[in-house]
Amino acid sequence: MSETNKTDAVEDAAGKAAIPQQASAPEGGSAEREVLLRVKGLTKHFPIKKGLLQRQVGAVKAVDGIDFEVRKGETLGVVGESGCGKSTMGRVITRLQDPTSGTIEFEGRDITRLSTGQMRPMRRDVQMIFQDPYGSLNPRHTIGSIVSAPFRLQGVEPEGGVKKEVQRLLDLVGLSPEHYNRYPHEFSGGQRQRIGIARALALKPKLVVADEPVSALDVSIQAQVVNLMDDLQQELGLTYVIIAHDLSVVRHVSDRIAVMYLGKIVEIADRTSLYEAPMHPYTKALMSAVPVPDPKRRGQKSERILLHGDVPSPIAPPSGCRFHTRCWKATEICKTTEPQLVELRTGQQVACHHPENFADQAPQDTVLLSAAKKAAELVPDAVVSDDPAEPEPAAEPAPAEETVAAPAQAEETAAESAASEETVAEESAPAKETTAKETTAEETTTEEPAPAEETAAESAASEKATVSEKPASEKPASEKPAADSQESTDK
Numbered sequence: 231m232s233e234t235n236k237t238d239a240v241e242d243a244a245g246k247a248a249i250p251q252q253a254s255a256p257e258g259g260s261a262e263r264e265v266l267l268r269v270k271g272l273t274k275h276f277p278i279k280k281g282l283l284q285r286q287v288g289a290v291k292a293v294d295g296i297d298f299e300v301r302k303g304e305t306l307g308v309v310g311e312s313g314c315g316k317s318t319m320g321r322v323i324t325r326l327q328d329p330t331s332g333t334i335e336f337e338g339r340d341i342t343r344l345s346t347g348q349m350r351p352m353r354r355d356v357q358m359i360f361q362d363p364y365g366s367l368n369p370r371h372t373i374g375s376i377v378s379a380p381f382r383l384q385g386v387e388p389e390g391g392v393k394k395e396v397q398r399l400l401d402l403v404g405l406s407p408e409h410y411n412r413y414p415h416e417f418s419g420g421q422r423q424r425i426g427i428a429r430a431l432a433l434k435p436k437l438v439v440a441d442e443p444v445s446a447l448d449v450s451i452q453a454q455v456v457n458l459m460d461d462l463q464q465e466l467g468l469t470y471v472i473i474a475h476d477l478s479v480v481r482h483v484s485d486r487i488a489v490m491y492l493g494k495i496v497e498i499a500d501r502t503s504l505y506e507a508p509m510h511p512y513t514k515a516l517m518s519a520v521p522v523p524d525p526k527r528r529g530q531k532s533e534r535i536l537l538h539g540d541v542p543s544p545i546a547p548p549s550g551c552r553f554h555t556r557c558w559k560a561t562e563i564c565k566t567t568e569p570q571l572v573e574l575r576t577g578q579q580v581a582c583h584h585p586e587n588f589a590d591q592a593p594q595d596t597v598l599l600s601a602a603k604k605a606a607e608l609v610p611d612a613v614v615s616d617d618p619a620e621p622e623p624a625a626e627p628a629p630a631e632e633t634v635a636a637p638a639q640a641e642e643t644a645a646e647s648a649a650s651e652e653t654v655a656e657e658s659a660p661a662k663e664t665t666a667k668e669t670t671a672e673e674t675t676t677e678e679p680a681p682a683e684e685t686a687a688e689s690a691a692s693e694k695a696t697v698s699e700k701p702a703s704e705k706p707a708s709e710k711p712a713a714d715s716q717e718s719t720d721k
């Protein structure tokens with residue numbers, strides 16, 4: 231968002247979103263900047279306790295060893311499916327929650343173990359914007375009281391007095407200073423989010439962590455809030471970490487993007503590389519669900535990679551690569567050895583044994599796991615017609631050969647899989663025979679659900695999934711790939 235040159239608002243395929251398209255960040259520009267936040271080996275495990283003695287019987291591994299840096303003035307987007315640990319990561323790096331292990335450095339200073347008192351001066355520099363503009367403002371407090379709270383808590387007396395400064399902040403976020411004495415219920419969702427932003431900016435922070443800042447808002451209002459955050463970044467030199475599951479929003483706001491899966495960062499790269507040449511299969515599947523509002527691509531067919539199966543439990547994540555239970559490229563090494571996050575291209579770090587758009591990191595390991603053959607499916611998106619009056623043809627069903635593996639080495643692996651299916655007795659039915667009741671090998675061995683696991687499952691189910699987590703046959707008719715001509719392009 232930092233090097234944004236706003237151009238005209240772009241409508242997406244459904245003609246509804248109006249988030250401004252940004253100019254690409256100059257190559258390498260972001261990398262040259264000073265590091266503001268450095269996170270190393272960060273973990274956050276929530277203990278699961280049972281019995282009278284409340285003995286710990288396990289842990290939800292919400293964040294499980296992540297490393298990244300945020301540079302001054304940049305926007306780092308963090309994406310991933312529901313329950314992958316994005317919000318927990320945001321709360322831990324702002325020290326709203328204590329990490330289990332790892333280190334967090336802010337401006338070169340280790341803040342990992344600072345006490346609440348020691349953290350107080352740092353709170354001015356690190357602020358958070360919350361997802362829910364309805365729940366994050368106290369309904370009994372006036373806007374003036376809410377926005378001035380940081381001054382009271384920090385004992386800061388702004389020049390010209392608190393009221394004048396609050397009114398300036400309200401004006402800065404596009405609200406009338408006369409709203410000072412009103413209550414949150416008198417405002418719309420978008421206005422409330424502006425109030426939350428004004429509160430976060432009161433103490434002139436250096437880093438703002440925004441957790442799903444626009445997901446609770448109407449699409450038209452989302453664009454306004456995104457624009458506002460962008461303007462404020464340029465005006466105040468802010469650094470953002472923006473957590474979101476809406477890939478269109480992340481694409482428009484971020485300089486670099488980190489992709490999380492089950493508590494791990496699987497890929498981190500600048501926006502252009504990530505969207506144009508994703509290297510982790512999971513990133514590729516996520517990106518295939520992003521609508522491209524490019525008039526030149528009208529009339530062309532596009533395809534989405536539909537991942538089968540639920541996200542595994544963060545209580546007992548799969549061995550090796552955590553994505554191997556849903557990956558169409560998974561081989562034995564993926565099951566046994568955890569891939570490290572390494573820089574395979576300049577500025578693009580990936581944790582994968584068999585990356586896309588790059589040389590295979592484990593070329594000796596070529597035999598696909600049986601689960602890999604039914605892990606993903608290629609679903610043709612609806613053809614977008616040039617003529618808005620012309621009805622869109624229904625998408626063709628995916629040809630049988632395409633149902634097993636996704637692009638790149640997919641043809642080869644699909645052919646190999648098809649051949650080995652006939653010879654390997656233990657292997658299950660081919661992907662085209664996948665039924666709603668089918669489970670992967672890991673699913674059958676997953677431990678009995680614990681309360682937190684249920685929460686994760688519920689949240690996963692309620693997510694407006696960019697990558698559908700259910701087999702197509704489980705979905706309502708309106709969501710089935712063949713019928714979702716407009717809806718699928720909206721997501």
Ligand SMILES: Nc1ncnc2c1ncn2[C@@H]1O[C@H](COP(=O)(O)OP(=O)(O)OP(=O)(O)O)[C@@H](O)[C@H]1O
Pocket residue numbers: 276290291292310311312313314315316317318319475544682683685686689
């Ligand atoms: N306080 C908590 N106690 C126990 N488990 C928790 C707690 N907070 C989060 N979790 C679990 O940690 C995992 C990661 O949750 P988190 O909210 O960070 O994910 P997320 O990627 O932000 O998802 P969403 O997009 O739905 O908010 C989930 O399985 C969740 O149930």
